[in-house]
Amino acid sequence: MAYHRYDAVIVGAGGARLMAAIQLAGKANIAVVSKVYPPRSHTGAAQGGISAALGNTEEDHWEWHMFDTVKGGDYLVDQDAAEVLTREAIDAVLELEHMGLPFNRTPDGRIDQRRFGGHSRNFGEGPVRRACYAADRTGHMIIQTLYQQGIKHRVNFFDEHHLLDILFTDNDECCGVVTYEIKTGEIHVIHAKTVLIASGGYGRVFRITSNALAGTGDGVALAYRHGIPLMDMEFYQFHPTGLYKLGILVSEAARGEGGIVVNGEGEAFAARYAPTMKDLAPRDMMSRFIYQEVKEGRGIDGKDYVLLDVSHLPPEVIDEKLPDVTDFARVYLGVEPKKEGIPIQPTAHYAMGGIPTNVDGQVITSPDGAVSPGFYSAGESACVSVHGANRLGTNSLVDLVVFGRRAGRHMLQQIQETELLPLPDRPEALAESQISELLARDKGERAADIRKAMQDVMMDRVSVVRTESELLRAEREIRDLKIAFGCITIQDKGKRYNTELTEALELGCMLDCAETIIHGSLARKESRGAHYRDDYQARDDTEWLAHSLIYRTEAGMEIRKKPVTITRFEPKERKY
Amino acid sequence: MEVTLRIKRFNPELDTKAHFEEYQVEVEGTDRVLDALNQIKWYQDGSLTYRRSCAHGICGSDAMRINGRNRLACKILMKDLGKKITIEPLIGFKIEKDLLVDMEDFFDAYKSVKPYLMADDAPSSGERRQSPAERARFDDTTKCILCAACTTACPITWTTDEFVGPAAIVNAHRFIFDSRDTGSGERLRILNSGSGVWRCRTIFNCTDACPRDIKVTEAIEQVKRALLYDQV
Numbered sequence: 001m002a003y004h005r006y007d008a009v010i011v012g013a014g015g016a017r018l019m020a021a022i023q024l025a026g027k028a029n030i031a032v033v034s035k036v037y038p039p040r041s042h043t044g045a046a047q048g049g050i051s052a053a054l055g056n057t058e059e060d061h062w063e064w065h066m067f068d069t070v071k072g073g074d075y076l077v078d079q080d081a082a083e084v085l086t087r088e089a090i091d092a093v094l095e096l097e098h099m100g101l102p103f104n105r106t107p108d109g110r111i112d113q114r115r116f117g118g119h120s121r122n123f124g125e126g127p128v129r130r131a132c133y134a135a136d137r138t139g140h141m142i143i144q145t146l147y148q149q150g151i152k153h154r155v156n157f158f159d160e161h162h163l164l165d166i167l168f169t170d171n172d173e174c175c176g177v178v179t180y181e182i183k184t185g186e187i188h189v190i191h192a193k194t195v196l197i198a199s200g201g202y203g204r205v206f207r208i209t210s211n212a213l214a215g216t217g218d219g220v221a222l223a224y225r226h227g228i229p230l231m232d233m234e235f236y237q238f239h240p241t242g243l244y245k246l247g248i249l250v251s252e253a254a255r256g257e258g259g260i261v262v263n264g265e266g267e268a269f270a271a272r273y274a275p276t277m278k279d280l281a282p283r284d285m286m287s288r289f290i291y292q293e294v295k296e297g298r299g300i301d302g303k304d305y306v307l308l309d310v311s312h313l314p315p316e317v318i319d320e321k322l323p324d325v326t327d328f329a330r331v332y333l334g335v336e337p338k339k340e341g342i343p344i345q346p347t348a349h350y351a352m353g354g355i356p357t358n359v360d361g362q363v364i365t366s367p368d369g370a371v372s373p374g375f376y377s378a379g380e381s382a383c384v385s386v387h388g389a390n391r392l393g394t395n396s397l398v399d400l401v402v403f404g405r406r407a408g409r410h411m412l413q414q415i416q417e418t419e420l421l422p423l424p425d426r427p428e429a430l431a432e433s434q435i436s437e438l439l440a441r442d443k444g445e446r447a448a449d450i451r452k453a454m455q456d457v458m459m460d461r462v463s464v465v466r467t468e469s470e471l472l473r474a475e476r477e478i479r480d481l482k483i484a485f486g487c488i489t490i491q492d493k494g495k496r497y498n499t500e501l502t503e504a505l506e507l508g509c510m511l512d513c514a515e516t517i518i519h520g521s522l523a524r525k526e527s528r529g530a531h532y533r534d535d536y537q538a539r540d541d542t543e544w545l546a547h548s549l550i551y552r553t554e555a556g557m558e559i560r561k562k563p564v565t566i567t568r569f570e571p572k573e574r575k576y
Numbered sequence: 577m578e579v580t581l582r583i584k585r586f587n588p589e590l591d592t593k594a595h596f597e598e599y600q601v602e603v604e605g606t607d608r609v610l611d612a613l614n615q616i617k618w619y620q621d622g623s624l625t626y627r628r629s630c631a632h633g634i635c636g637s638d639a640m641r642i643n644g645r646n647r648l649a650c651k652i653l654m655k656d657l658g659k660k661i662t663i664e665p666l667i668g669f670k671i672e673k674d675l676l677v678d679m680e681d682f683f684d685a686y687k688s689v690k691p692y693l694m695a696d697d698a699p700s701s702g703e704r705r706q707s708p709a710e711r712a713r714f715d716d717t718t719k720c721i722l723c724a725a726c727t728t729a730c731p732i733t734w735t736t737d738e739f740v741g742p743a744a745i746v747n748a749h750r751f752i753f754d755s756r757d758t759g760s761g762e763r764l765r766i767l768n769s770g771s772g773v774w775r776c777r778t779i780f781n782c783t784d785a786c787p788r789d790i791k792v793t794e795a796i797e798q799v800k801r802a803l804l805y806d807q808v
Contacts, residue, residue, distance in 0.1 A: 036627075036637065037683070040630075040637050045634050045635070094703055097703040098698035098703070098704065100693025100754070100756070102714070102718050102750075102754070103703075104708075104711065107708065108705070109705030109708075140721070141718060149692060152690075152692040212631065213631060214629045248632045332608075446618075448618030448619055490622055491621065492623035495589065496587065496588065496672070497625050499625055499626075
């Protein structure tokens with residue numbers, strides 16, 4: 001076992017952790033830990049853009065952006081946080097440009113902006129150009145730019161370290177992490193004054209997902225196991241345009257540039273459901289529209305997909321503004337988007353829920369907002385909540401830049417004001433026993449079978465449309481899978497790059513995430529944003545204009561409600 | 577359809593030298609090579625080791641030699657490969673285990689060209705201005721995902737450690753031709769040294785290998801011309 005001592009340890013691979021690390025680099029002694037190399041993070045897969053009311057191509061205001069964020073989130077957004085998000089987005093995007101991010105440009109040399117789902121002018125009058133972009137690889141350019149800044153600032157990277165545990169003192173104060181060095185199998189205890197979990201989402205709990213294989217909710221599940229509540233887990237976003245069967249994302253930018261979604265009868269059906277925003281209605285709605293069309297037999301050839309059509313766009317728009325996503329269609333489906341529609345279906349894309357935090361990234365542990373000192377989260381693993389019940393396109397990138405930066409700044413202050421806390425006895429014990437148990441078992445279940453069964457359960461019963469009976473069935477099935485997971489065996493007994501072992505650990509984390517998603521979905525007897533209950537189709541503001549906090553207790557999962565912060569915009573019916 | 581994957585295996589904990597093992601896998605033509613590898617790892621041999629993450633060609637984890645060519649396993653479909661497929665790790669790097677190689681030298685070479693914007697102070701308000709034409713000059717090289725397919729396809733890198741390799745040059749190009757950057761002189765000096773662009777013999781293997789269709793050789797030539805004729 002290796003022991004390290006730092007001011008801050010930051011866990012995760014993506015934009016939020018790098019943004020935080022850059023705030024701390026040179027000012028504090030930090031370790032940045034992730035299971036993949038920095039440019040491999042899933043931030044890099046983000047395509048369409050990052051929104052900020054720069055007003056470079058038409059009038060825009062952060063208040064409009066804030067309104068869209070609140071309405072897009074079906075009023076479950078904490079409005080104080082949404083104000084921070086949209087105000088600071090402007091400065092954050094400019095900071096990215098100053099760091100070197102190669103945005104597309106307007107003729108006069110400013111950052112170019114384009115339309116995106118749910119983003120409107122003047123509180124819902126019609127689409128607005130707000131998404132700043134670098135072709136359709138904005139996330140790629142963000143991760144590259146931030147990694148470059150990390151190199152410039154000599155950030156200390158612990159690459160290919162798998163998070164095994166988060167450490168707390170006997171007084172429940174966070175004091176470090178335990179990692180598994182994938183290359184050698186060595187266990188590391190990283191003792192630190194502050195810990196930031198920026199380990200991303202858990203889309204891999206579903207069969208069809210846009211998420212990387214690494215998106216397994218490790219940090220979220222480990223926090224939960226230590227008694228930290230998880231917030232709004234029932235809100236999981238399905239992106240309407242995933243490549244058929246593969247789930248690979250086709251950016252909303254395709255519709256922002258004028259693409260339309262058509263059903264088996266050739267009808268651009270979105271206009272029927274959302275007369276103002278049409279194909280640029282928010283993702284939760286578009287996914288439900290597609291679900292409904294397919295259910296009523298208007299999928300393509302009666303199957304469970306529809307077409308995203310960009311063939312009417314000028315070829316140069318496709319080549320210059322949508323090169324990657326159209327390439328995906330060619331490579332994976334053999335479809336030429338300049339001539340024909342791209343087969344698409346909703347794909348599990350983004351976790352609105354996660355580790356609850358305040359606007360400084362501090363982890364919240366109770367409905368009154370009490371924080372866990374020294375413990376932070378940012379990015380998709382966190383729930384601030386700026387996305388509420390449904391995240392708007394581009395706002396994930398805004399989230400990770402704005403709140404990654406704020407978390408980093410707050411950690412710096414915390415580091416200066418606090419002392420290192422004592423570690424618990426044998427801090428590595430829990431992690432070590434998990435690993436030795438997995439390696440010791442010679443016979444048992446195969447992890448892949450359990451993983452596949454979990455993904456089927458989640459996709460078939462807990463996705464775009466949910467009902468009590470299906471959720472109850474899913475709950476039983478996941479409980480059984482968790483028992484089966486307790487008896488899995490792995491073939492590779494070695495220490496060196498034992499990725500079979502790390503995949504098994506990831507599965508354990510995913511099962512915890514799956515369980516909380518189901519539990520939250522059962523409890524919330526209403527439909528709001530991405531959580532649609534066929535048996536409770538209306539939004540219920542009397543009972544459920546509240547966040548759900550799920551705690552793991554001795555007696556099982558317990559849900560407590562946390563009030564939503566409302567400042568400027570009173571809840572209204574959500575129409576587009 | 578059933579295909580045979582012939583995979584080069586090497587686990588330094590157990591083996592003295594690398595050897596090939598064959599696996600029969602039932603696949604669809606539209607499956608990626610990565611899907612076939614996952615099938616083996618998940619259902620036949622859990623010890624088979626490789627890197628992977630995004631599974632759609634954007635994270636750069638799974639570059640490997642597929643039927644003798646450097647490709648991303650997640651961007652090549654089974655239907656394009658025939659019934660017997662040979663898969664090997666990238667060459668020129670130390671094999672850590674099976675298809676997984678040591679990337680440290682690769683990232684060190686990348687870092688050696690100072691791959692970050694060097695510029696005067698940012699304006700106090702707003703962005704640095706850059707025209708679409710200025711932006712277009714380095715668009716191609718911004719696409720790099722650091723997968724190392726180009727660098728390990730280059731025969732020069734097979735024979736010497738004294739070459740930064742195509743990927744590092746691509747990333748230097750991305751800044752040298754960025755109108756906002758003021759560090760071109762420094763980077764060009766690095767690339768004018770013995771480990772720089774003059775090692776390149778315009779073999780074009782790098783361009784063939786790039787999964788992002790970056791015109792790698794052209795980028796290297798532009799850097800050479802910048803050095804020869806001061807054309808930045």
